[in-house]
Amino acid sequence: MVSQLKVPLNEQKRFGDKALTTQLGQHCSNSLKALLSDLKGVEKAIKQLITDDPTLKALFELVTSIPGVGQVVATELILASDEFKAINDPKKLACHAGVAPFEHSSGSSVRGKTRVNHHARKSLKTLLHMAAMSALQIPGELQEYYQRKVAQGKNKMLVINALRNKLIHRVYAVVKRGKKYDKNHTLTLV
Numbered sequence: 001m002v003s004q005l006k007v008p009l010n011e012q013k014r015f016g017d018k019a020l021t022t023q024l025g026q027h028c029s030n031s032l033k034a035l036l037s038d039l040k041g042v043e044k045a046i047k048q049l050i051t052d053d054p055t056l057k058a059l060f061e062l063v064t065s066i067p068g069v070g071q072v073v074a075t076e077l078i079l080a081s082d083e084f085k086a087i088n089d090p091k092k093l094a095c096h097a098g099v100a101p102f103e104h105s106s107g108s109s110v111r112g113k114t115r116v117n118h119h120a121r122k123s124l125k126t127l128l129h130m131a132a133m134s135a136l137q138i139p140g141e142l143q144e145y146y147q148r149k150v151a152q153g154k155n156k157m158l159v160i161n162a163l164r165n166k167l168i169h170r171v172y173a174v175v176k177r178g179k180k181y182d183k184n185h186t187l188t189l190v
Helices: 002-015 018-052 054-063 071-080 091-098 122-134 141-151 156-177
Strands: none
Touching: 018 054, 054 071, 054 156, 071 091, 071 122, 091 122, 091 156, 122 141, 122 156, 141 156
């Protein structure tokens, strides 16, 4: 809602009449201030809720320990999965978020490339995209994976989708282990 008010104001500044821009700015400024104030209040309430609930606090700390996953993404993942109880499998959450590729087929014929489900939770998919883009900026496995796959000629969006999927799997691994993300963690065979 905030961007719906800010964007027309910024566009009007570049192309419109200065008197009209000033008038439009005066009309929208009170609404913008009220929305921003309400947003701060909601964010504060969410942080307080997380701090007061030991389970939420622990989950939040685990999930935000993963590079690229911030407070907003962690909150949405915890909400979408009902604290990882309703959706307890990373593959199911990947389907729910629309980042799991499926073969496009009918009967015995396979038609073209794999595709993701377009009936997904778009807000979660968008947040995971932003998390993947953030993770790409941090030197490490995900950045190396992206660079390696792009160098092999893979489509960049396909690789970013794979990164979204990897982030979901890392979140579930961290929650299942009950330990913060460790980039040097090695698997031990039992």
